[in-house]
Amino acid sequence: MDKLIIEGGSPISGTLKISGAKNAALPILAAALLADGPVHIHNLPHLNDITTMITLLRCMGCDVTIDEKLGVEIDPRSVNDLTAPYELVKTMRASILVLGPLLARHGVANVSFPGGCAIGSRPVDIHLKGLEAMGAEITIDEGFIRARSNGRLKGANIVMEKVTVGGTENLLMAAVLAEGTTVLHNAAREPEIVDLAEFLIAMGAQIEGVGTDTLRVHGVSRLNPCTFTVMPDRIETGTFLAAAAAARGKVRLTHTRADILDAVLVKFEEAGAHLSIGDDWIELDMKGNRPKAVSFRTAPYPAFPTDMQSQFTAMNAVAEGKGAVVETIFENRLIQVHELNRMGANILLEGNTAIVTGVEKLKGAPVMASDLRASASLVIAGMVAEGTTIVDRIYHIDRGYECIEEKLQQLGANIRRVPG
Ligand SMILES: CC(=O)N[C@H]1[C@@H](OP(=O)(O)OP(=O)(O)OC[C@H]2O[C@@H](n3ccc(=O)[nH]c3=O)[C@H](O)[C@@H]2O)O[C@H](CO)[C@@H](O)[C@@H]1O
Numbered sequence: 001m002d003k004l005i006i007e008g009g010s011p012i013s014g015t016l017k018i019s020g021a022k023n024a025a026l027p028i029l030a031a032a033l034l035a036d037g038p039v040h041i042h043n044l045p046h047l048n049d050i051t052t053m054i055t056l057l058r059c060m061g062c063d064v065t066i067d068e069k070l071g072v073e074i075d076p077r078s079v080n081d082l083t084a085p086y087e088l089v090k091t092m093r094a095s096i097l098v099l100g101p102l103l104a105r106h107g108v109a110n111v112s113f114p115g116g117c118a119i120g121s122r123p124v125d126i127h128l129k130g131l132e133a134m135g136a137e138i139t140i141d142e143g144f145i146r147a148r149s150n151g152r153l154k155g156a157n158i159v160m161e162k163v164t165v166g167g168t169e170n171l172l173m174a175a176v177l178a179e180g181t182t183v184l185h186n187a188a189r190e191p192e193i194v195d196l197a198e199f200l201i202a203m204g205a206q207i208e209g210v211g212t213d214t215l216r217v218h219g220v221s222r223l224n225p226c227t228f229t230v231m232p233d234r235i236e237t238g239t240f241l242a243a244a245a246a247a248r249g250k251v252r253l254t255h256t257r258a259d260i261l262d263a264v265l266v267k268f269e270e271a272g273a274h275l276s277i278g279d280d281w282i283e284l285d286m287k288g289n290r291p292k293a294v295s296f297r298t299a300p301y302p303a304f305p306t307d308m309q310s311q312f313t314a315m316n317a318v319a320e321g322k323g324a325v326v327e328t329i330f331e332n333r334l335i336q337v338h339e340l341n342r343m344g345a346n347i348l349l350e351g352n353t354a355i356v357t358g359v360e361k362l363k364g365a366p367v368m369a370s371d372l373r374a375s376a377s378l379v380i381a382g383m384v385a386e387g388t389t390i391v392d393r394i395y396h397i398d399r400g401y402e403c404i405e406e407k408l409q410q411l412g413a414n415i416r417r418v419p420g
């Protein structure tokens, strides 16, 4: 297993290009299953999760061609196996996103039941209830979700009892080919859902209320080929901003957007960062100052994203003062706190709250990555710690960050990957 070795304390400054968003690209790849011909998708990030989704589409029979710039052409007309096997679903929970498209387009889907993972139990009951409301018959058998529809799915009025990103995406993808109108109430409003909706609309879907918590979908009988460019990754953007803030450095991120990071940028300003913003770039400058600890609570968009919680917890660990971090989305997502404390952080865990009292210096240590964003927080901690940090199990980080060590080297970090 590869490891990352980080010598802390290097000054951080420079410019980086942000990649396409993993969490937009994954549902968009799944939605390609709905088309009646080849779709072209650009700006895919070079990530293990994207490779897994493409493998899954190929296993089902899609004809997939990848060009060297990571544009992809997917022709779903040759799909002949309506199954998402355990071997792929266990490495990437987003595989559940093929359920809605397969059912809507082929009337059948067999998707391995995604288990819990390090960040929490992550049930899919809301996805299944919504599909049942649209007329699907669903059974759980030998670890598989087996879904069938007698003819086209039927439009329905669906109230999702919790705000769920994946649930909203699955039901939206099912609704676009259903007969009649579907209304999704209490829908998630994450920018990645807007990107998915825009992709579906580019294929001919009829969706009203995009970007709001009520999506009204008028089903159509077929969706056309199209070309689409995936939005920039707001979480990768936030992660590099957090790394620069923790390191008292300066960074300019290009090919990104500030308008989808409002709640996060407000917290950087509260931490003492000087921000400059352009059409497709963000610059953060700490002017050499130590960040101030910030308090926040994770919640669905447009509030502070759970996917940025770990990175801010790492920044708080070396900040001036005390910050309270409340994680409301996933029950185990403060798991990295124990590893940060092993590096000399002063973080007290009380249920879903971490009380972080900033320390002047962390100390390098061997640490274990437990999930994607937790890994990013350990890398940030390693960059500002005294001495050497070795981050193990970095396959988690490769799920969601494109060449993270190369990008951080560009900013001056002393970080390298060693094969395990
Ligand atoms: C690939 C992708 O886009 N992943 C993102 C997506 O995950 P994902 O779509 O899995 O997360 P959800 O928004 O569905 O989960 C939100 C909450 O709802 C609960 N829930 C969800 C579905 C369900 O049927 N029943 C239920 O109880 C979950 O346990 C969790 O507590 O949104 C999360 C919340 O912003 C992000 O952290 C993930 O990065």
Ligand SMILES: C=C(OP(=O)(O)O)C(=O)O
Pocket (backbone or CB within 6 Å): 023, 092, 093, 094, 307, 372, 373, 400
């Ligand atoms: C939790 C994440 O991803 P996933 O839902 O794919 O596990 C994430 O992107 O932070």
